[in-house]
Amino acid sequence: MSTNLVLLAVWMFVATYPSRALGLLTPGLDRLPRVALDYLQLVGPAVLAAIAAVNVVVFKDAAGKPTFHIGIEWVAVLACLAITRWRHNLFPGLIAAVIIVAGARALGVA
Amino acid sequence: MSVIVFAGAAQFAAVGYVASGLAWPGVILLTALLNARHLLYSAALRPWLRDVPLGRRAIMAHLLTDEAFALTIAHYRRIGRTDERGFWIAAIGSTFIPWNLASLAGVVLGGQIVDPARFGIDIIFPAAMVGLAAGMLTGRREVVAAIVGAGVGVVAGLLTSPAVGIVAGGVIGPAAGLLVAAPSAHRAPASGSLRPGATSMPSLRATAVEDELADGSSDPRPPS
Numbered sequence: 001m002s003t004n005l006v007l008l009a010v011w012m013f014v015a016t017y018p019s020r021a022l023g024l025l026t027p028g029l030d031r032l033p034r035v036a037l038d039y040l041q042l043v044g045p046a047v048l049a050a051i052a053a054v055n056v057v058v059f060k061d062a063a064g065k066p067t068f069h070i071g072i073e074w075v076a077v078l079a080c081l082a083i084t085r086w087r088h089n090l091f092p093g094l095i096a097a098v099i100i101v102a103g104a105r106a107l108g109v110a
Numbered sequence: 111m112s113v114i115v116f117a118g119a120a121q122f123a124a125v126g127y128v129a130s131g132l133a134w135p136g137v138i139l140l141t142a143l144l145n146a147r148h149l150l151y152s153a154a155l156r157p158w159l160r161d162v163p164l165g166r167r168a169i170m171a172h173l174l175t176d177e178a179f180a181l182t183i184a185h186y187r188r189i190g191r192t193d194e195r196g197f198w199i200a201a202i203g204s205t206f207i208p209w210n211l212a213s214l215a216g217v218v219l220g221g222q223i224v225d226p227a228r229f230g231i232d233i234i235f236p237a238a239m240v241g242l243a244a245g246m247l248t249g250r251r252e253v254v255a256a257i258v259g260a261g262v263g264v265v266a267g268l269l270t271s272p273a274v275g276i277v278a279g280g281v282i283g284p285a286a287g288l289l290v291a292a293p294s295a296h297r298a299p300a301s302g303s304l305r306p307g308a309t310s311m312p313s314l315r316a317t318a319v320e321d322e323l324a325d326g327s328s329d330p331r332p333p334s
Binding site: 005006008009010011012013014015016017019020021022023024025035037038039040041042043044045046047048049050051052053054055056057058060066067068073076077080081084085088090093094097098099100101102103105 | 111114115117119120121123124126128134137138139140141142143144145146147148149150151152153154155156159164167168170171172174227228229230231232233234235236237238239240241242243244245246247251252253255256257258259260261262263264267268269270271272275276278279280282283284285287288292
């Protein structure tokens with residue numbers, strides 16, 4: 001089993017722990033500028049949406065060049081989004097996305 | 111990684127970053143950005159946990175996740191007082207142990223799945239990301255940030271690389287969201303300070319989870 005990513009995990013811990021600890025361990029959060037707090041509040045949805053979009057839209061071709069991709073993955077991700085918002089639960093959205101993609105591939109339409 | 115980092119979205123994302131050849135500094139930067147929302151969680155819990163000894167709060171910080179925050183804040187609001195044991199149950203019993211057991215199962219059994227794409231397993235990652243984002247869309251600002259983040263991410267990803275696209279979307283999306291006027295209910299107090307005894311902490315109502323779980327409650331205050 002490869003352990004060469006353990007160091008990366010340690011660095012990721014170093015990157016994540018301060019944001020978790022700052023509010024709990026220091027009284028200084030109330031001194032952050034208002035706009036900084038607002039910005040931080042918006043980072044989550046923006047980053048996660050960017051990750052999702054890039055993963056279903058931007059594919060690399062054989063030469064490693066990014067290309068625009070249209071496929072069943074769009075439908076699956078949008079279905080997951082709709083079901084998660086509807087049910088307030090991520091799990092059924094994930095199941096639906098998997099079924100859509102697996103079904104489309106089994107039928108040869110994706 | 112599940113023990114040391116213990117951040118689901120960041121771990122999922124890191125797999126994608128590493129697979130796409132992103133250098134470690136980029137992975138670390140994106141991890142920090144992706145987990146920046148925890149700053150809001152810890153600040154929101156601070157009034158409830160301020161009497162907990164520093165050492166235990168330091169451990170609590172490592173165990174603070176979306177799920178632990180949602181369960182804990184809902185529990186405290188429901189009972190109207192601090193219950194330290196409730197945090198440990200939420201953070202360890204319902205999140206840390208299951209997450210690490212599932213990670214171990216994935217390591218041991220995942221390789222036996224010959225072609226994950228055949229079963230649609232490859233869609234779980236982007237679907238999980240958009241699903242987690244959906245839970246954070248509590249207002250127009252969040253929606254704009256998500257849409258702009260996704261759009262910028264795709265455009266920048268096509269022009270450069272997917273990894274750069276994600277960074278660009280994650281940085282520019284929130285900036286675009288700030289251009290939308292904040293709803294009055296979410297405006298901060300004039301001083302911008304956190305008041306432990308306040309009825310609500312508008313600037314720190316970080317997630318839809320908290321808002322949704324708080325519905326129907328008597329909105330108890332943190333202990334003053």
